[in-house]
Amino acid sequence: MGFARACSVALVGVEGVVVEVQADLERGVAAFALVGLPDKSLSESRDRVRAAVVNSGAEWPQMKLTVGLSPASVPKGGSGFDLAVAAAVLGAAERVDPESIADLVLIGELGLDGRVRPVRGVLPAVLAAAGAGYRQVVVPEQTAGEAALVPGVSVLGVRSLRQLIAILTDAPVPDEPPLPAGSPDPMLAGLVVPGAGIGSGLATTPAEAPDLADVAGQHQARMALEVAAAGGHHLMLHGPPGAGKTMLAERLPGVLPPLTRRESLEVTAVHSVAGILPPGQPLVSSPPYCAPHHSATMPALVGGGNGLPRPGAVSLAHRGVLFLDETPEFTGKALDALRQPLESGHVVVARSGGVVRLPARFLMVLAANPCPCGRHSTGGVGCECSPAVVRRYQARLSGPLLDRVDLRVRVEPVCRADLLGRAGGGESTAEVAARVAGARERAATRFTGTPWRLNGEVPGHELRTRWSVEPGAMAGAERDLERGLLSARGLDRVLRVAWTLADLAGHDRPDPADVALALELRTGVSRGAPMRGKEARR
Numbered sequence: 359m360g361f362a363r364a365c366s367v368a369l370v371g372v373e374g375v376v377v378e379v380q381a382d383l384e385r386g387v388a389a390f391a392l393v394g395l396p397d398k399s400l401s402e403s404r405d406r407v408r409a410a411v412v413n414s415g416a417e418w419p420q421m422k423l424t425v426g427l428s429p430a431s432v433p434k435g436g437s438g439f440d441l442a443v444a445a446a447v448l449g450a451a452e453r454v455d456p457e458s459i460a461d462l463v464l465i466g467e468l469g470l471d472g473r474v475r476p477v478r479g480v481l482p483a484v485l486a487a488a489g490a491g492y493r494q495v496v497v498p499e500q501t502a503g504e505a506a507l508v509p510g511v512s513v514l515g516v517r518s519l520r521q522l523i524a525i526l527t528d529a530p531v532p533d534e535p536p537l538p539a540g541s542p543d544p545m546l547a548g549l550v551v552p553g554a555g556i557g558s559g560l561a562t563t564p565a566e567a568p569d570l571a572d573v574a575g576q577h578q579a580r581m582a583l584e585v586a587a588a589g590g591h592h593l594m595l596h597g598p599p600g601a602g603k604t605m606l607a608e609r610l611p612g613v614l615p616p617l618t619r620r621e622s623l624e625v626t627a628v629h630s631v632a633g634i635l636p637p638g639q640p641l642v643s644s645p646p647y648c649a650p651h652h653s654a655t656m657p658a659l660v661g662g663g664n665g666l667p668r669p670g671a672v673s674l675a676h677r678g679v680l681f682l683d684e685t686p687e688f689t690g691k692a693l694d695a696l697r698q699p700l701e702s703g704h705v706v707v708a709r710s711g712g713v714v715r716l717p718a719r720f721l722m723v724l725a726a727n728p729c730p731c732g733r734h735s736t737g738g739v740g741c742e743c744s745p746a747v748v749r750r751y752q753a754r755l756s757g758p759l760l761d762r763v764d765l766r767v768r769v770e771p772v773c774r775a776d777l778l779g780r781a782g783g784g785e786s787t788a789e790v791a792a793r794v795a796g797a798r799e800r801a802a803t804r805f806t807g808t809p810w811r812l813n814g815e816v817p818g819h820e821l822r823t824r825w826s827v828e829p830g831a832m833a834g835a836e837r838d839l840e841r842g843l844l845s846a847r848g849l850d851r852v853l854r855v856a857w858t859l860a861d862l863a864g865h866d867r868p869d870p871a872d873v874a875l876a877l878e879l880r881t882g883v884s885r886g887a888p889m890r891g892k893e894a895r896r
Contacts, residue, residue: 360382360383360449360450360451360452360456361380361450361456362380362448362450362456362459362460363378363379364378364442364446364449365377365378365379365442365461365463365464366439366442366463367463367465367483367484368427368432369436369479369483369631370712371666371667371669371715372479372482372628372673372717373482373486374479374483375429375486376463376486376490377394377432377434377439378427378428379425379426379439379445380425380427380446381425381447381449381450382423382424382450383419383422383423383451384421384422384424386421386422388421388422388423389423390404390408391423391424392404392425392427393424393425393426393427393430394426394428394434395427395431395432396427396435396439399436399437400434400435400439406467406468406469407440407444407447409470409471410440410470410472410519411447411472413470413471413472414472414518414519414520415523416448416453416523417453419451423447423450425447433711435666436479437467437475437477438479440467441465441466441467441522442463444468444519445459445462445464445522445526448523453527454523454526454527455526455527458526461492462494462496463484463494463495463496464495464496464497465484465496465498465505466497466498466516468519472519472520473517473519473534473545474499474519475498475545476497476498476545477501478631478635479630480501480504480505481507481508481623481626482631484505484508484513485623485627488509488511492511493511493512494512494514495512495513495514496515496522497514497515498515498517498545499515499516500515501515502514502515503640506640507640520534567609567612567644567787568605568609568612569609569787570784570786570790571786571787572609573606573609574772574776574784575602575770575776575777575784576601576602576606576770576776576784577784578768579602579603579767580606580784582767583606583610583790584613584790584793585858585859585862585879586610586721586765587610587613587614587791587794588794588797588798588801588858588862589764589797589812589813589814589854589858589861590721590812590813590815591765591813591851591854591858592700592721592722592723592764592814593722593723593724593763593764593766593767594723594724594726594760594763594765595607595723595725595726595767596725596726596727596766596767596769597727597728597769597770597771598732598771600771600772601770601771601772602769603769604683606769607649607679607681607683607723607725608647608681609787610647610721611644611647612791613790613791613794614678614791615791615794615795616645617644617677621677622641623641624676625676625678626641628669628674628676628716629642629646631668631669632668632669632674634674645679646674646675646676646677646678647675647678647679647681648674648675648679648681648720649681650682652683652684652687653687655689655692656691656692656695657670658671658692659692659695659696660672660695660707661673661705661707661714662707663709664709665710665711666709666712667711667714669716670705670707670716672699672705672718672720673705673716673717673718675718676718677719677720678720678721679720679723680721680722680723681723681725682723682725683725684725684727685726686726686751686752686754690754693755693756693759694758696722697759697762700722700762703719704717704718704719705718722763726755728748728752729743729752730743730751731743734748761845761847762847764814764851764852764854765855765879765880766879766881766882768882797861798811798812800864801813801857813857813858813861814858816854817850818846818849818851818853821850822850822853825857825867826867827853827856827867827868827873828869828870830870831856831868831869831870831872831873832853832873833870834870834874834877838877843881848880851880853873855880856868856875856876857872859872859875859876
């Protein structure tokens with residue numbers, strides 16, 4: 359009889375729970391029982407582990423074997439427990455020293471030939487192990503770079519179970535034959551899930567990002583894009599087809615500053631669990647950009663699936679940009695599901711398999727045509743839609759959702775002078791990004807000692823009571839509130855945008871012109887506010 363234990367990690371969304379894998383050998387008819395709420399793929403590990411142990415040159419114990427996964431109340435799934443189960447069985451059979459694996463966290467799938475295959479979610483799993491106090495982890499060699507992102511943890515990458523047994527028994531480590539040059543690596547197949555990206559989930563590198571200078575005209579929309587990036591404000595672009603709404607949205611990630619180390623770990627953890635983290639890129643350092651098709655369902659946007667929910671578009675766009683092109687074509691149920699994550703920065707999804715809390719702090723950009731034919735209110739071109747059709751089309755966006763959008767800008771058709779370059783080219787992404795970085799730095803300095811870094815994150819009560827504007831600056835916004843043109847939430851969002859405009863202009867606090875421009879960007883009604891930056895000189 360023998361007993362041994364090792365550790366692994368069960369993922370619940372992007373959060374991990376350390377699981378103790380216990381193996382017990384008793385006299386009796388040879389059998390292999392696996393208990394502790396395993397799913398189908400984990401139950402099949404019995405056959406994978408047995409074949410991997412035998413093909414690695416070790417003897418399989420011909421006794422009654424029970425493997426328990428503790429805590430038994432936590433649902434467990436996936437093939438990432440294979441390596442821990444094999445180590446625990448070998449420890450119980452005294453093929454390896456049980457003490458050497460007692461505090462070792464092992465993550466990886468086993469092939470029938472004993473090779474260790476990579477699995478998704480290694481980064482959040484190692485983060486959970488480090489948070490629980492474990493300092494040694496064993497992962498597949500292909501994901502060792504991802505695991506090494508966690509500080510204070512010693513990472514061992516192995517190619518096969520044979521190598522792990524040799525390391526644990528102080529024997530010479532065998533070399534695994536490399537693949538022929540240029541041949542595909544089948545071991546990487548489990549890291550990427552086809553179709554899981556929901557649009558462009560991963561950010562492009564700065565060298566590949568499109569330049570804002572490519573956009574012709576649209577001076578007010580470009581200014582709104584800069585304000586959205588500087589303060590983390592949600593943006594809506596509405597106008598006829600072909601005016602440049604999609605081009606502007608695609609260039610927004612390039613205006614945003616690179617992710618901080620903490621933000622990079624958060625984004626990488628989500629993408630690793632979702633299966634869209636490409637091999638060879640263990641850390642996402644640029645803001646992600648996610649653009650789901652308008653046929654996307656509510657679970658595709660907020661997260662869902664069979665059993666435990668998987669990250670949706672709002673989580674794939676965490677710390678980046680979520681672009682909803684042709685917004686009125688989305689279902690109302692799917693759009694209204696965005697209201698909670700827009701306020702809280704996370705989404706809580708309950709399904710039959712459990713409740714998952716997923717991060718969802720994103721910058722939302724909506725793009726909409728004025729009517730189904732797209733020519734409503736366009737000078738010189740007749741609209742084929744009746745007034746009733748136009749009203750129904752525009753009513754597809756609910757008032758509560760639009761109330762959470764700080765900036766609403768009309769994108770006009772591009773004139774000939776702008777399109778042919780006769781009016782001069784627009785600013786490049788690098789020029790705008792420099793101003794955005796300066797404004798964010800001023801805001802971060804002001805919010806030192808608080809949990810906020812952007813104006814768009816500060817609660818309205820805190821912004822009104824702790825940081826004051828110039829006397830009389832809010833008079834126009836307060837009048838709109840009294841007339842019912844602004845809600846209380848709308849007033850707070852105007853104040854946030856005014857602080858961002860002040861940061862971009864280098865003001866210590868918002869003046870009446872800042873508030874007037876913030877009102878104009880929200881309501882679309884001109885308040886006589888001057889335009890800012892290079893666009894003001896056009």
